Amino acid sequence: MLNTRRLSSRELTHYYLERSEKLQPKLNGYISITQEQALETAAQVDQLCSQGQELGTLAGIPGAIKDNISTQGVPTTCASRVLAEYIPPFDATVVKKLAHSPMLGKASLDEFAMGTGNLTSAFGPVRNPWDLERVPGGSSGGSAALVAAGCAPFSLGSDTGGSIRQPASYCGVTGLKPTYGRVSRNGLIAFASSLDQIGPFAWTIEDCALVLQAICGHDPGDATSAAVDVPDFTAYLHNDVSGLRIGLPQETFSNCPHPDTAKVVLRAAGELEKAGAELSWVSMPYEKEVMAAYILVATAEASSNLARFDGVNFGYRGAGENLEEMYTSSRRFGNEVSRRLVMGTFALSQKQCGECYELGQRARQLVDSHLGNIFQQVDVLLLPTAPSPAYKLDEGQDPLTAYYNDIYTIPANLAGLPAASLPCGESEGLPIGMQLMAPKFREDLLLRVGYTWQCCSDWHLRRPQEVE
Amino acid sequence: MLISNKGIEETAKLAKLALSDKQLNALGDQLQEILEFAQVLGDLPLAHIQPMAGVYRENGNGTEDKARLSQAQVLALAPDSRQGMIRVPRVMDQC
DSSP: OTTTTSSOHHHHHHHHHHHHHHHHHHHOOEEEEOHHHHHHHHHHHHHHHHTTOOOOTTTTOOEEEETTBOBTTBOOOTTSGGGTTOOOSSOOHHHHHTTTSOEEEEEOOSGGGOOSSSOOOTTOOOOBTTBTTBOOOSSSHHHHHHHHTTSOSEEEEEESSSTTHHHHHHHTOEEEEOOTTTBOOTTBOOSSTTTOEEEEEESSHHHHHHHHHHHBSOOTTOTTOOOOOOOOGGGGOOSOOTTOEEEEEHHHHHHOSOHHHHHHHHHHHHHHHHTTOEEEEEOOOOHHHHHHHHHHHHHHHHHHHGGGOSSSSSSOOOOOSBHHHHHHHHOOOOHHHHHHHHHHHHHHOHHHHTTHHHHHHHHHHHHHHHHHHHHHHOSEEEEESSSSSOOBTTOOOOHHHHHHTTTTTHHHHHHTOOEEEEEEEEETTEEEEEEEEOSTTOHHHHHHHHHHHHHSOOGGGOOOGGGO | OOSOHHHHHHHHHHTTOOOOHHHHHHHHHHHHHHHHHHGGGGGSOOTTSOOOOOSOOOSOOOOOOOOOSOHHHHHHHOSSEETTEEOOSBSSSOO
8 A cells, every 4th residue: 555655654654653652551562652753754755755766665664663672862771770761872783674664662571571471671561452461471572562452563572582472472463583693683682692583573474574574684793693695585475385394392282281272273283284284293302401491591691791781881870989889789670680690690600500501501402403303304393382371460470480481482592493473273362372483594484384374264363352 | 409598699799789688588599499490401411412602603703893883972871971981980999
């Protein structure tokens, strides 16, 4: 409609801004809404289009950006008191790549992307549009909720242990974590540098493919950015899984604590089999070990990354008679971040546990090798995204239980694999997502299976009534 | 006991975190539980497995070492600055 000028970017952006403002009190999905900037970008795009300029596919399509992704001149808080007033002097690479997409606002998240429910933001929790008394998932809860509620046609999130896929599952939208290195991390405020990846949320896998196309690509400004060609992702959007080998992890389905989740995801697998895919059981036995490896590796890296927030160069500075006092008074993180930083510092400290981090790294290698072996037998893995649907805001999960919400998503981060969550059913009105995992740089397989699934199902077309 | 209260205090100090007694006590129980859980890794055959630091890193060539922000931009971010320098409380206790 934008291309045929039946609708201008300004009109479209105005619509989403209005809806965002209307639902913000209910959802608290944004940390900041950037109305003026969004309309300015929209007006610029309309002008350029009217002059006949060819712009990218997403030009004029507004979106929301997770608030741990740097945006020049716009506060980037990481949902933390430590960065409440921080205004980056530069745009993240992904933001530059989306320069013609009006930015509706900065989406809320768990503080410093650490969490599984978007409960730890210093600016209040986000609510799930399907049930306002439940979490949207985390840490990209804001990004997921905004798309689910129709406040943004797409959003960007980041995924370190499942922080795109799990909230996508909880909110009944599609979310995709690319292969590690596909998307530049330049400008993403780091949580765990060897695990973090930026990726899209949208209603459909097709829209995710369009956003992925826009944000991918080698970036010399990110030393971990992969120098691999970016294919035309839309070319893989075929309704065809004939002969594709889909693996179902036996232990995951057997041990899934929520019976509906396992049932619904297996039913979806059955539909893909009817569509021509070949299903087989595979073994992925390392559930607890995967979690333990992740805890050691991610918290250790977080401890190192968050050391920069010391009140010296930027961010909040607390009072102090001397430097030491200034450091400790400046580092006013919430409980979850503090817990992970102590855990991570412990894992790295020679006196306390000299081998902890290395143990986590060895376990990580084991997981990577095991998954590599599995992908000799199958093309794609299919499993639940999360052990259960969204939990209640006041459930008060203890830390280990909360970490378990990511049990099925973590392996893809440890091995750097691409993975996506797509809506595939529901339980008592709450969405359930199925996760697809593929070998490195095989986003094409995710797109092919995901597209086929969304051609033969309609879960991605359902909308939450709570926010109608 | 995989981590003592003293160990937590020392670790928090290393992490430059000022935690209240209440927070330290709560952390003690939580970290104990997490560390006990992490002991499952001891049952894995990891002795001959190389640690995996990351998925991969490209050829190791660094980026050119040049400033990407101006001094003015950097100072604009600093909580306290004077005469082109970032100002912090005294480093040494006695001068």
